[in-house]
Amino acid sequence: MMSQASIDRPDHPAPDNRVSDNAAESTFREVDDTDRAIPAIEFRNVTMVFDDRKVLNNLSFKVMKGETKIILGGSGCGKSTTIKLVLGLLKPDEGQILVDGEDVTAHSEVQMMNVRRKIGMIFQEGALFDSLSVYENVAFKLHEQGVPEDDVESEVRRMLRFVNLEDAIDKMPAELSGGMRRRVGIARALVGDPKIVMFDEPTAGLDPPTARTICELAMKLRDLEDVSSIFVTHEMNNLDYLCSEYAVVNEAGEVVFEKEGEKLCLINSKVLMMRDGQVIFSGTDETLRKADDKYIQKFLRGH
Amino acid sequence: MNFAKRLLLELQEISLLAARAARGLFRTPHYVPETIAQMDSVGVGSLTIIILTGFFTGGVLTLQTYQTLASYGAVDQIGYLVAISLVRELGPVLTALMVTGRVVSAISAELGSMVVSEQIDAMRALGTDPVRKLVAPRILALIITLPLLTLVGDVVGIAGGWAVSTFLYGLPSAMYTSSVRDGITTDDIVGGIIKPLVFAFLMGTIACHKGLKTEGGTVGVGRSTTSAVVTASIIVIIADFFLAQALQVILGTSTK
Numbered sequence: 001m002m003s004q005a006s007i008d009r010p011d012h013p014a015p016d017n018r019v020s021d022n023a024a025e026s027t028f029r030e031v032d033d034t035d036r037a038i039p040a041i042e043f044r045n046v047t048m049v050f051d052d053r054k055v056l057n058n059l060s061f062k063v064m065k066g067e068t069k070i071i072l073g074g075s076g077c078g079k080s081t082t083i084k085l086v087l088g089l090l091k092p093d094e095g096q097i098l099v100d101g102e103d104v105t106a107h108s109e110v111q112m113m114n115v116r117r118k119i120g121m122i123f124q125e126g127a128l129f130d131s132l133s134v135y136e137n138v139a140f141k142l143h144e145q146g147v148p149e150d151d152v153e154s155e156v157r158r159m160l161r162f163v164n165l166e167d168a169i170d171k172m173p174a175e176l177s178g179g180m181r182r183r184v185g186i187a188r189a190l191v192g193d194p195k196i197v198m199f200d201e202p203t204a205g206l207d208p209p210t211a212r213t214i215c216e217l218a219m220k221l222r223d224l225e226d227v228s229s230i231f232v233t234h235e236m237n238n239l240d241y242l243c244s245e246y247a248v249v250n251e252a253g254e255v256v257f258e259k260e261g262e263k264l265c266l267i268n269s270k271v272l273m274m275r276d277g278q279v280i281f282s283g284t285d286e287t288l289r290k291a292d293d294k295y296i297q298k299f300l301r302g303h
Numbered sequence: 304m305n306f307a308k309r310l311l312l313e314l315q316e317i318s319l320l321a322a323r324a325a326r327g328l329f330r331t332p333h334y335v336p337e338t339i340a341q342m343d344s345v346g347v348g349s350l351t352i353i354i355l356t357g358f359f360t361g362g363v364l365t366l367q368t369y370q371t372l373a374s375y376g377a378v379d380q381i382g383y384l385v386a387i388s389l390v391r392e393l394g395p396v397l398t399a400l401m402v403t404g405r406v407v408s409a410i411s412a413e414l415g416s417m418v419v420s421e422q423i424d425a426m427r428a429l430g431t432d433p434v435r436k437l438v439a440p441r442i443l444a445l446i447i448t449l450p451l452l453t454l455v456g457d458v459v460g461i462a463g464g465w466a467v468s469t470f471l472y473g474l475p476s477a478m479y480t481s482s483v484r485d486g487i488t489t490d491d492i493v494g495g496i497i498k499p500l501v502f503a504f505l506m507g508t509i510a511c512h513k514g515l516k517t518e519g520g521t522v523g524v525g526r527s528t529t530s531a532v533v534t535a536s537i538i539v540i541i542a543d544f545f546l547a548q549a550l551q552v553i554l555g556t557s558t559k
Contacts, residue, residue, distance in 0.1 A: 084424070087424075087427070087428050089424050089427055089428065109432065113430045113432070114430075116427070116428055116429070116430045117430050119428070121425070121428040123421045123424065123425055123428075124421065125420065125421065127420060127421035127422050127424065127425035128422075128425075129417075129422055129425070129426070130420075130422075140426075140429055140431070141429045141430060141431075144332065144429070144430065144431050144436075146332065185425075188429070189428075
């Protein structure tokens, strides 16, 4: 991989100690500058205890720039907790969390607000504000920042077009179907073009075509917008889509999805499997499928 | 955790919430439209129930005390008695309790559902502090409207007393009104306004705290709503006792 050379070069020192030694293992497409070698998200030995239960136990991983990290795992293994920790919605009991090389572990709520502006978060059920219309939901961030209404409207329409829901602009969340709510949630999270996006089981409880649409949105972000993301899921078809297809713009200017073929390296997805708050697998989907671990095989096959 | 520890922890959390909400009021962005919307739903929305309870409380005060006063030959003092009980005591407490039933429950249920459906987390994730956006406007709206509602309750209650004494007992209207005017002092009215200010602050913080602490799905929302209403009602009544005592000392009404 071409990335390896540029990172390991000794005359190219990493800024302070933020780049860890095995950063080059990651499969990012190319290194334009040293900045890309700083992981978008890094967990260092994070432990989290709820009451007496260790929800996360010494969890360490990295999400490189432009990479989609698919976190697999059964219910209650700490997947959602992990995402909430990135946003500082929860605080770890031990360990460090770095976002864009910045240690956010000890950040106060006020400092955290600045970090959160860089991150888009898509919640399990969409978590739309049900007292606000779709338009107001998507515009929430811009309204809070006091952006003029004309700019707000064009941005909201652009975001809703991205998720293909421009018709629903005047509806209330209660009038939307589950998949539509999820998509509005995505539009809302993407306002301001965050470079880091978290998906918390975005396809849970959706029919397969709608789930596919959500995965396509994640692929578009990964391949066309250079977004780093964590995609928490326990549905295997999500893994198939995200690891075997990629989005490109064809001659007609439309976004199309192509199966991986010769261009294997294009797909920038990595898999992390968790069990009981610990990483039991980390790597590509091919190695995951070949893993010997009984739990992993059971998880993949369902029996 | 034992009971005392839990109580202390709860007290600490409520104080921190109140402090954060208060700090939020002095920083930009100011959530003026939210506060006005809350004032509308808390204040204007509660007007009907306050008018009804006020009127009938004043009426029943007259109804119950008229015979007693008559046996002492002191029916000319009925207006004084009704007014003083309403302005000093029943107005603030009854209004606070009615608003607790209507508003505290609504606030904690609303915030509780927002917690359960991850809307609070979503708001934080979008870079907005829910304490400033949701908690501060609600507490402020209560602090502004509760004294006003109390005044309305007082006035309507006095009118209720007048209606009963005039139409039921045939007392001359002027006798009632003059005894009201002679009886009430400025201190009574000031005390009657300070009380709801404190009540509103306590009710608002308790409602928001209980709502934001909700866990355990829809059942949790029910639990936190009940707990908010019960706690707020009890705190209002306890605070009323100590406030009454403090006001007597401060305003010097105890020697009267």
